[in-house]
Amino acid sequence: MALPAQTAPVLIPDANSNNRFDLSAWSYINTAADVDDLAQASQAPAGQWRRLGDEDRRHISVDKLWLTFSLFSDKTRLTRIIALDNPLLDKIKLFHLINDELVDVQEMGDSLPFAHRPLQSNIFLYPFEIEAGDKHTFYLQISSQGGMYLPLSLWSANELAQMTESSSLISGFQLGGLAAIGLFSLFIALASGSFSYSYYAGYVLSMSLLVATLNGIAFRFLWPDWPELQQLMVPLLIPLVTAFALMFTEKVLQLKYQSIRMLRFCRLGAVYALLQLALVPFMDTATLLYIEVVSVLLISSILMVTAIRQAVRGHKLAKLYSIGWLGLLLGALGSSMIYLGLVHIDIMSQTPVMIGLSFEIVFMAAVLAIRYNDERKAKLKIQQEALQQAERIRITREEALRAEASSKERLEKMVQERTLELEVTLRELNEVNQKLTEQTTIDSLTGVKNRSAFDKRLIAEGRISRRQQAPMALLMVDIDRFKAINDNFGHLAGDQTLRAIAACLQQNIKRPTDLVSRFGGEEFAIILPNTSAEGGITVAEMIRTSVNALVIDWEGDAIPLTVSIGVSAEVIASDTHPTALLEQADKALYQAKNTGRNRVCRYSPPQDRTQPS
Template sequence: MRLILFICLLFSCALQANTLNTKLNRYTQLVFDYSLVPSDSPEKIPVNTWQRVESGQVNLGLGNSPVWLKFKINNNTQMQQELFLFNAFVHIDKLTLYQKGNNLTQTQLTLGDSMPIKTRYLKDADQIFKLSLSPNTHYEYYIKAETAGVMKLNLSLWQHDKYIEKKAKFNLIMGLILGVMFASSLILSVLFLITKKQSFALAAVFNICVWFLFAWLLGYVYRYISDQSFWLIHTIIPALTIFVLVPLNILTERILGLHSLAKPHVACLRITLGISLALVVIAPFLSYTIALTVAVIFALIHVLILLLVTGIRAQKKDTKAQLLVVCILPLLITLLYKGALLFSYSIYFSQLMVVFGVSYLISCIALTLIAISQYIQQRDIKVSQQQKRLAEAEANEAIQSETIRLQELHQEELESKIQQRTFELEVTLRELQEKNLELEELNTLDALTGLRNRRHFDKKITMEFRRSRREQTPLAVVMLDIDHFKPINDEYGHLAGDEAIKYVAASIKGALRRPSDIACRYGGEEFALILPNTDSQGAKLVSETIRQNIAKHAIKTSSGDVKLTISAGIFSKVADASLDPNQYTDWADKALYSAKQQGRNRVLIADSTQSPKDPEEL
């Protein structure tokens, strides 16, 4: 009986600890009792299982079991007091507040990271209950706390204005720290886009991961990004705790150049890197409690390995290694604090956030400076190499210029001789070309008549045939022959025959008006005309003019006057794939033969719709 009375007295003293005799000016830590006995109702919990907390805070480490708290508040003043009940640790999944009255326990409010932010009195990451205390009234409360992570409770009563003032200052400091971290990430990202250096990208990834981790610790992910991110946080945070050291691991090897200096260190770092990546993949599939414990322990091991490797290099007066030590040491401090939270060591949360913020900020700034200094050093080395190459190039250029000057001195005399010899050769070539042109001209002229010869005719008919086919214009060929030329030779002699041929040639020349028309002596007393862009009627008009001019006048020769007539055959058609140049001559020749057969002294047009016939058939 005495034992029961003693326990009740002790319990009563605990409940009487939170007494307000005057208006609360700022805040006061809450004295409470807690119990780890699983129960649906606090009335069912044995009295002797309650444990008293005078400091207002308790850290129970990781655990999935709910914790019950109870406390009593006595408002002994004559005024209504509106207070905030504030839990400084923002990462409790669920807090349910009960008020006891009339022997009944009534639920007042439920909040936590697993609940939407709209359920909170203040739309903030902090977990706050609003309490309205009437004058001279005693209140008894219970809180049921549930979380899958660290069970840390730090309860205090705050006057409204003072809490808001304190929160504003805290947010300002934390906002500045986050802003600097984010600015450093942005600067590194821009430098990566400009320089394409992977060290900037890795440093930017590290800074962004640290920024996200710190924002989560402050509860800003819940407040500003998504209040429904409970499942995402439990999935990503353990993996991110491990992954944040991956870019730092890669950067350590690259910045210190360990691949060429310390093979065992490289092997150690790469093994740690491989395990880290494996755990990043596995962590989302583990329970939050296990994943968070494994993440913190392995991250601590990873940091110690990085610190050992960089410390060895730092002892050799390596400036980069010393800066890396400055970057890694704050991470070690934060992980030690996280380990203390996991294993139930009591740490005041506001102080913890300041430590975390300063540590993360130092790490981000140090790594940013390392990445920038490495780039500047590489740039200076590159500039030095470029200057060295430029100096070598200038020296080579000077040598080359002197060599060229000497060559030019010898070349001037050589060029003078070459120019003189070249001029002589050009004169000789020009004379040779002129002679060749004269010979070519003579080769295409008939010596007796001055007309083009058969060789020129064969060349030109092919050219005009192609033009007719290309431009789709008619091409006419006229074959002319002096009638009864053999009797003239026999009766008047060969000299008179030559004069008759020259007279016919002159008549043909006089009848052709266009530069494109070509008259040729085809052979003996036979002539051929090439009339481009001329149809059958046009060719007949030209041929008739020639025939009439010759038949109209007798030729005066040394042997007497000679009366001449000519016969002509015409073929005109647009060239196509079914024809060839020789067929024009054949058709015109067949038409000439028909003119001879029909009595001579006439012009006939070949019928292109029929195949040309042999003379015997005609």
């Protein structure tokens, strides 16, 4: 048996040179489909062999390929170790020949139990001794569903031990940091019930397991006797990590309040990742890995753009998230390009993503710490407000007791008055209910209350406000440029506009005690019992925004809608006060109309313009 004609044995550096010796540059590859055994490989025509080059890394899956190289020592006996530093290769069959005589055959790979390896290491090692003048020839038959990265090198025992110790230390620090953050987040999630911490704990712990699998550590220490599980772990963990990352991003960037479109993307992306997870037992591993790698690139890029947009808008956590995610994204991009053969660098394909992941750990830990601190401050603020409220309640209660002791007769009289007013209110409500059944209080065009119902409710709610000393808010709503709608589109379009506005008002009024009525023409009036001016303005802004979003399609033309709203709110002090409050809301409405329309104005009394002499 002999090497291809164009090869020559490579001189092994002497014992004084213990550095790593790269064999990839001296190796030859044969990918012919008809080469099945050692005899066929050694007798294959020279044209079937070529030097191992960058183009040979473009494969994610190879059913069978052959590598060969030859070594010799010219001066002394040496002990060396051949290392193939890709823990994810499925099956390797090594043939060792001395002076063209077969002396050993070894089978390795993560499709076999871990104990089957010649040396118990995360990577594939083969030790041998070489006498001066002997020629050692090696043939490697390799099959794998993963990336065909083939970092083939020759080590002395001392240098390999030092390299292994350094690599183990780095991997230990990285996995220890990941596991610590994951468990810390998990404990916080269990204690607080926070979805954010739950998703981040799932992300970090699944990423830890993926890193351990890529480094061969998980196969060595967790499931050394289950090679079938080792074959499935990478395609299982990649979509799981992706799903947790998407769900964590949704929470930490508060997409529910910031971007509904990205919220939907994150949720659909998580479902897509889980579907990939379900397809693992039924799909070809090489095809699934290719899909998963491309999906990770696409999803990571979109999440990066989203985080940057949120950071530009001033989202505090998004800034740190963007920095951390950028590091991971660049690492994932580098690893993916190496894995897909788009970039040719003499490093493991997982090395860039490991560096990026370590970078991300620091910044994501900062994100969690800041969020935890914000939540703690918010909780303390709520507790302080609760204590202040309790103190106010205590003071109010003491004042009430003192008032009761000093004016019992007056309080009894007030109770009688309140009882009488309640009876009057009950009778009025009964009358209202009877009239509702007759549909006499409903505006026939819009379906909301009419002016008559509004006037009666205004008097009744005024009495309640006066009795309970609770504020009552009135909103006067006017459709902007309604006459132009009638003139340009016709009165039927105007009627449709009134109905649409009335429906929008009803949708934004939540409490059963609130009242929406058509005041006249294109004006509507709203009564909000037990509502302050600030509450009235909040409701008015909701109405204005909702109406602004309405577009009526009338015979192919869009009718844009806006409203102006006047707001007035006070505690009713007399029987004539509700009418005055209505006039104030009307003045505020005209102020909104005169200052540009499509706005909310609160009534404010005119200022004294007299100047001191």
